[in-house]
Amino acid sequence: MTLSDWLASRWIVVHEASPAEIADLFALVDRDLNDAAVPRLSADWRLGITYNAALQLAILALAAAGFRPARERAHERAILSLRETAGTAEAIVNLLDSVRRKRNQNNYERAGTTSTAEAKELYEIVTVLRGQVVKWMKKNHKALIPRGLA
């Protein structure tokens, strides 16, 4: 499915992103990736923060493409949209979608289900994802990229 199909299905709505909005979203991503690297935090929490960074990357890529998720199942659809925006591999999108549910479990149901190894693995994946989204932005939406973005 393309984003046009998503729009027709009302999974996303049209949204005009500004450079300031994209800069704010990148700042959220970088704050979360910095915080997720703090070793004294629990693995559950580190995974949750890293997932949030991935979610913000998905939302900003979707915003750069001219959309935002509709209210229903917004997080799920934002994550899945990475395939259509930044061209993220299906295996990574599936992993992030599984982590979305794991993070819900960690936050609201049960502590301790995340291993340090899982938190570390996700951190590495989302760090690479950030680089991919930046590269995609530079190629496709250069005018929206914050100044000095690494």
Next chain:
Amino acid sequence: MGTLPSEVGDILFGRTRRAVLGLLLGRPDERFHMREIFRRVASGSGAVQRELGHLVEAGLVRRTSEGRQVYFSANADAVVFRELQAIMEKTTGATEVLRSELAPLVSSGQVVLALVYGSIAAGSQTASSDVDLLVLGDATLTDIVPAVRAAEARLGREVNPSVYPIGEFRKRLKGGTAFLSRVVSGPKLFIAGDEHDLERLAR
């Protein structure tokens, strides 16, 4: 209002029968020695023997002997075999579905032990219950998620994996992580390894 899949399972099968049918119908090409069925089903031997007797009598399970050894297998020629297999998979077949999806990772040694815990292991699941999965070994989330998603598609249930390297599992168990203590002491269904392996890995 339609009957929930879990209620169908509860109405049709008791816990032991569900477990025996889940094992045999989930692996219809294999035959199992009685001792292995006891071990995998983790029920009393008397109850398992009784259920096997009923299932053989009903023509749903085959009993074969070789010398003094007796084996049991699903009877794929039974009139209701396909339908029963589908019902088992949708209602109680989580362990068998996960076992087949995780098999390559078990064979490669990346998964040393895997088990289902929580409501499905306790037999108290509802239609919306997830399958709670603990995996021990060198496998990563990247390795596990494709198998988990394939299992989800077959089961119609979400699967929540927790993937622990053995060293971290042991350390956090000894450190008193309540979640792991509850999993170890609570109801569980083994996908790879067994209770003895778990005890050994926890030491």
